[in-house]
Amino acid sequence: MDFTPTEEQEAARELAARILGDLSTHERLAATGGGTDAELWKALCAAGLPAAVEEIGLLGLVLLLEEQGRVTAQVPLAATGVYGILAVARHGTDEQRARLLPGLRDGTAVATGAFPATGAVTARDGRLTGTVTWVPWLRDAAHVLVPDADRALWLVRAEDAVVEAVELTAPWSAGRLVLDGTPAERLGDAAGESAYRDGSGVGAYEDVLAAARTAFAGLQAGVCAGSLARAVAYTSVRQQFGRPLATRQAVQLRAADAHMDTEAIRVTAYEAAWRSDAGLDCAGAALTAAWWASEAGKRVVHSGQHLHGGMGADLDHPVHRHFLWGRQLDAYLGAGTELLAELGDLLAKGETA
Known part of the structure; x- marks a missing residue:
């Protein structure tokens, strides 16, 4: 195995380090309080860093998140990266990728996930019911990736669910997700099959x-x-x-x-x-x-x-x-x-x- 970053991964890491170092200062963090730093998130998105995740892969995302962690920057990069961009790119249908990825890439839409599956959410006829105690960056999210009790993956629009603010140890703009017959769409086609791993949807x-x-x-x-x-x-x-x-x-x-x-x-x-x-x-x-x-x-x-x-x-x-x-x-x-x-x-x- 070779962990040496590619030129693209290293360039993305260096750019992230520079933006995060300039904007995620002690003074700005103190002024931001417990919410997301909207200006910093806008700067990261303008630089194309969330959009680059598809190209630089999970290892590239890890490199970006290392730089975020060094300065405890209050932005939803991890959640949008794994529960939005990578999840939709790997497992979504062509139509879902075309519809959802542009907003996730440019940061106008934030995604998060109610992971891991706890069995608290059930699905019936395309509607979800259940409560997830807390979901990171839920208060910022437009889309929530929710696994049901059978571990099928569903996309829920945050505006269709009840979101109650939850304060965590860290300032992650978290929320309590309440689903009561909330409409949702399967990630993948109607049978739950994804475009990943030969289209089987397994895993x-x-x-x-x-x-x-x-x-x-x-x-x-x-x-x-x-x-x-x-x-x-x-x-x-x-x-x-x-x-x-x-x-x-x-x-x-x-x-x-x-x-x-x-x-x-x-x-x-x-x-x-x-x-x-x-x-x-x-x-x-x-x-x-x-x-x-x-x-x-x-x-x-x-x-x-x-x-x-x-x-x-x-x-x-x-x-x-x-x-x-x-x-x-x-x-x-x-x-x-x-x-x-x-x-x-x-x-x-x-x-x-």
Whole structure:
């Protein structure tokens, strides 16, 4: 396997890093509060970054999300990328792609997903009923990808559903999705068949779930890298007893452990994305990336706060945002024990390489 980015992927990453670095500053984030930064999202879309996801693939999206996580930028790039652009491009009909992708590419329409399937939503005669406790970036979304109890994929217009605001640990413009006989359309043709994997439609739900786990793991890699970078910068200048904190062995070891955890998240996310783009089985790799992002991610953001000493307890300090995002991603990806149990089932059935 080769994780070296293509020229297109690297160019997209560099462009994202520049835009995010310029606009997602501490001052702007503080002013944005708990909502989405509309100006930043507009700038990213004007630069063609969401539209580029079809060309640069899931690995390219992971690279973009790393840069977003480094600065905790409040934009719906992950949700629109996996539950909108990639899901529709891979599994939608020609008509659905022609109708939905233009708005998703230029950012005038945001998509999100009520994933993973919990069995809370049932479908009958093209109408959905059920409640999903919280969906990230739902308050921004025009389209919601909803799996039913049978793991069929449905597209719901957000305006047709009841959306109730929900405040999360991280500022993800989340909402509670209430469906009560809400009209929906199958992703794919009337039989649920998609244009992906020889048109069989088999594995569409599993493919989207694996892509989401991989993408949000990539976002966590960036969040952790940003937290660690802040901790390194702080301990290099903060002095105690006449010496920088960074010269203390205990500080060095804590930072080294955080670095290794961050690298593990990043590399496993890269592997899962590479396998997905190559058309290989990626369910096990996505679960592995999600486990590292959940378990190691919370260790890293806790270390980031701890290494800031008393400053880490300041809720207005920039490092606190990384802590909030890291814990929210931990919750979204799922408990480590649950992810390991699911991975163990795949291995026992011989369904993963």
